Amino acid sequence: MTRPRAPLEPEDPRQEVTGDPARELVSAVLLVAAAVAAAGFVAAYLLSGDTQLMGLAIGAGFVLLGLALIVFAAGLAGEGRAVEERPLPEPVQPSAGEIVTAPASAITRRRLLAGAAGLAGASLGATAIVPLASLGPAPALGRSAWREGRRLVDDAGRPVKAEIMETGSFLTAFPEGASKEALGSPLIVVRIAPSMLNPPPGREDWAVDGILAFSKICTHAGCAVAMLRYPLFPDREPGPALVCPCHYSTFDVTRAGEVLFGPAGRQLPQLPLRLRADGTLEAAGPMSGPVGPAAGGVDW
């Protein structure tokens, strides 16, 4: 059904596409294989739904299709070595006349206009920033629900008993009756050998039999401090420390959560503990400092 028409130019896209017969055969085989693989995907989808099987079938189908196209294209007659001109403008050189007549530096009308436009743009841009002030004062950050007398409870809301903690272990606790999700809530409670304690002045009675509590939120970037390094051989190994898994901020358990290593700029806030008559733990006061990552512009 070819209509008669004028002979084609040598580079007309309507040139007949002729390939290498051997490669065409290979392509055909690959295409059939691709079809089989695709049919395999449909069958796997309908019959089993197995992820590996489906992935294998449809992935193989696409790869085979691609190979068929590439093998076919590589065998095309007269391919390669096409040359195309790059339409380039001649580099513009200012003529001698232009150079001579160009004003050296003067406030031309054009420059005045450009300057005025810049000024207008800058002040209009400022109007887009000013409304941000209506966002109001920043919320108070770093607060926590911990108060004197508030009990420590576990994930399920049961009070934490001091006796369940073995030396060298830690657990996560929350304030009774307050949100578990607030940044100021989670505590990491650690028990170390009382002989290791080295508290700074004023914190001598913040531990209960070697049990100490710190905010679980890293003061560096807000991750949960979820690792305890505890020495098996205290003479030869570094002392007990809390380590944040995100960026390795390392806080001294024996001494007020001071930073031993890593990027944190502030010690981990500590919560003073005391024992109730029923053997459960409660806060003996508020957190020693604001909880969570530092904010730019806030002086902590």
Next chain:
Amino acid sequence: MIDRLVDAVDERTGRSRLVRKALRYVFPDHWSFLLGEIALYSFVVLVATGIYLALFFEPSLTRHAYQGSYTPLQGREVSEAYRSTLDLSFHVKAGLLMRQTHHWAALVFIAAILCHLLRILLTGAFRRPREPNHLIGGAMLSLAILEGFAGYSLPDDLLSGMGLAIAYSVALSVPVVGERLGPLLWSGEYPGSGVIESRLYLLHVLIIPLILAGLIAIHLMMIALLKHTQFAGPGRTERNVVGTRLWPGYALRSLGLMAVVAGVLLLLGGLVQINPVWQYGPYDVAAASNGVQPDWYMGWLIGALRLMPAVEPTVLGVTVPNPFFGGVLFPAVAFGVLFAWPFLDRMVSRDRSPHHLLERPRDAPVRTAAVLGFATWVIVPFLAGASDRIFVSFDVGYELQVTVMRVAWVVAPAVVFLIALRVCRRLRSSGERPLRGWDGTVLERSESGGFRPRAGRE
């Protein structure tokens, strides 16, 4: 058949010269020109698989007790986002295949962009008149990283939450405005009101993909307007392009590449597990694990946060929190240098003329050394981002790793710069081609103790 197809296209485009010209467009034949295409085709796979996922994913942080089929989590409080991710992985046929393919495609997308970028930097393809396209490419890289981060932050698993906690802290650390910026984005102090999920979702499925698609279109259009660059060679000049025409040869090959990229990504998605969020568990602020590793393209930022010494200086009465340095300043400087590269290159080389022929890396020793030095400056913190893996594989403690890498961060770029400079200069003057097999001379020791070239081999 092709004849009739071309006639049909001709008829419907009014025998446009533009279409005719486009079909005759010549692509240079060099493998390194395919890296950008791999990125493009990964993007196609991302859009296709992403649409499928959007049919089943529910971007909400409302929490319910989990009642699904994954028994280890039975009864745990999980968000709708997390539950729907599990459901589309376990209950929707081909859902897990699509989700894993989507994730793999994102990893390959950014890797391909970076390889493409290295090709551009090392061969001087960014030079005049292609600076605008370099800027667009850099913008796409930054958007791709943001898009990837927004994507893996959506399922509200442990990895998502830990990443977002760090992102919040980084936003909070910006001097002066940080105190407002963090709570503004999260609507309150972290973890906020839950609105972050819909904001990330909007960003991930609409805003960034739309901008990316627009930038891709401009990127390709500008390539076509100026035509491709090419390496120097016989018959290749500044004023022509030698290679394969779009129709039929290049189109078929490129479609073949698209199918292969899609196929490999689907094979990975089907056979190689990635981001098993059910193993990580749902997120809450008290949970963290170092068994959870973020996507590779976040490694340089995590490493920078790790390597920064514990300083929080007060400048003019404003305290600068530590995450600012690794999380804001470092990527800002890195992208600043990247964007400024064509202009820095022009300043150093004093070459302002337009170029369409590429330079081999060795032929521009200073540029090549600078690129490799700059890359090293980004790769050292990337290694620090893999510290957990290095510890597991080689049993090197994190303190030693961080201490060594802090020094390397400063020293290694200079060392790499000097070595690369020397290697390039020697290669250029000797004309050796070490990557193309042996072409030197074998010496033989003679009986009298002297040396002579071995016979029969040049």
